[in-house]
Amino acid sequence: MIMYFLKLNISLILLFCFYKLMFSSDTFFSWRRATLIGMYFIAMLIPGFDCSDWVNNHPGMASMASDYASIILPAVSVTSEKGTVVDWEIVALAIYCMVVSVLLLCFSWQLVSIIRLRNKCQIGYVNGTEVYLLEGNENPFSFFRWIFLNPEKHNRRELDEILMHEQAHCRQLHSIDVLFAELFVVFFWINPFVWLLKREVRLNLEYLADSNVLASGKDSKEYQYHLLGLTYRKNVATISNNFNVLPLKKRIKMMNKKKTKGLVKMKYALYIPLVAMLLVVSNIEMVARSVTEVKNNIATVKTSVEQQRNKKQQQSGEVYTVTEIMPTFRENVNLWLSKKVKYPAAAVKKKEEGRVIIKFIISPTGEVQKPQIIRSVSPSLDKEALRVISSMPKWNPGKQNGKPVAVYYTLPISFKLR
Known part of the structure; x- marks a missing residue:
């Protein structure tokens, strides 16, 4: 709406x-x-x-x-x-x-x-x-x-x-x-x-x-x-x-x-x-939310050799960047994070603020694994962002060829002083 x-x-x-x-x-x-x-x-x-x-x-x-x-x-x-x-x-x-x-x-x-x-x-x-x-x-x-x-x-x-x-x-x-x-x-x-x-x-x-x-x-x-x-x-x-x-x-x-x-x-x-x-332009945003569907449409022109390669990747446990069905959080992710993230006192004292970006893996069973900072702000803010991401409940896993697979996911958290 x-x-x-x-x-x-x-x-x-x-x-x-x-x-x-x-x-x-x-x-x-x-x-x-x-x-x-x-x-x-x-x-x-x-x-x-x-x-x-x-x-x-x-x-x-x-x-x-x-x-x-x-x-x-x-x-x-x-x-x-x-x-x-x-x-x-x-x-x-x-x-x-x-x-x-x-x-x-x-x-x-x-x-x-x-x-x-x-x-x-x-x-x-x-x-x-x-x-x-x-x-x-x-x-x-x-x-x-x-x-x-x-x-x-x-x-x-x-x-x-x-x-x-x-x-x-x-x-x-x-x-x-x-x-x-x-x-x-x-x-x-x-x-x-x-x-x-x-x-x-x-x-x-x-x-x-x-x-x-x-x-x-x-x-x-x-x-x-x-x-x-x-x-x-x-x-x-x-x-x-x-x-x-x-x-x-x-x-x-x-x-x-x-x-x-x-x-x-x-x-x-x-x-x-x-x-x-x-x-x-209005539909770009709609398509972006299902970008894997775009990949799937383009993939229809690929050869059977490429399809076999995807199966081998799945069997070997490779982590995907884009899948047919991307992982989804089971709640409102923004609302969940806003309730769980606490502004570190040390960061408030030093007047630190900014945008921490974290990359992590959603496993085939939906667990959050191996979170890492790809854009740092300060040690205290980075630590808090990693803490909250690591404590996230299970996601709905991503799927490739109808089977759950491990998928990379990137999420930013903005810290701002009032």
Whole structure:
């Protein structure tokens, strides 16, 4: 679940940065709308899309997965703090869920506020369009098919512009985009790019509505002055489509921008290789966790002589570096080590910290044998790391050709002073 969350947020960051670089200055507002909403769905689908078979069948990709497995090792961090071990993952998850709950409550309250306002307002008609009549000095806004405004605060020409603008929001169902962006912020609030993406979605919807008004023949300068005149009015809710949404400077600049040539739409095809790249990168980690399967796929093209050599290695008791099924710890190895490793007092006194890497053998029966330091930090930290590794319970042994074999395993332990 954590890996899915991480991949989703990284994908969203890369997609958004690519959008800002390539598409945020053109005038293809409908295309941009589809791209922005598509980014949400792509980010959600990429972590769960399995193309590991394709990666396995391409030696170059398989090599990258193998390198990932050997270099990016699962590290356990040990601190000098005494007392009960705190599971910081659970604490972080609890805080995260609390913020989600608060944001979801605020989101729900805004929905309720709009519904209550709709039930409170009288229904009127402006130029034959049904509207809900506001009594105060609030900004005109719409939510799905509901349009809210105070006709007494605007002249006839301004009412025409407001209605065209809000009818465009209603007709094109812009509230769906807004709600989707808001909900994404609720559940992925920790990612700052989610907030930037929400703002981009809202702004592009205003570009679409503004374009609809100007396409009807309304004077551009007069319409812009009208927007400026509503700058300091109150907005009822952020999840509604408000007639006057800041930053006005960007909207006015976009209104005065020359239309982008249609041929430039071709650049939207660049998203295809980007998405393909994200899919491959996402699956590299998945393949790396089963790197022996990659080796097994490559081994299908080997001769029968090589297969016989593997059997001889097994019979002779040779220690393998990579096997078809790698050894696995029977518990959560990181959690087990965090409970067992104690920061040596001598190391605390000398302010020693660093990353000790230990190599050891998992025997055919699962015992940890011959642990040795391959990256040292200090005698006291090295000694503690060796002590804990030597005291580990049995593992599930590695297997080659269906039989348990001895396998080398490397594990890092990070010591860090608070």
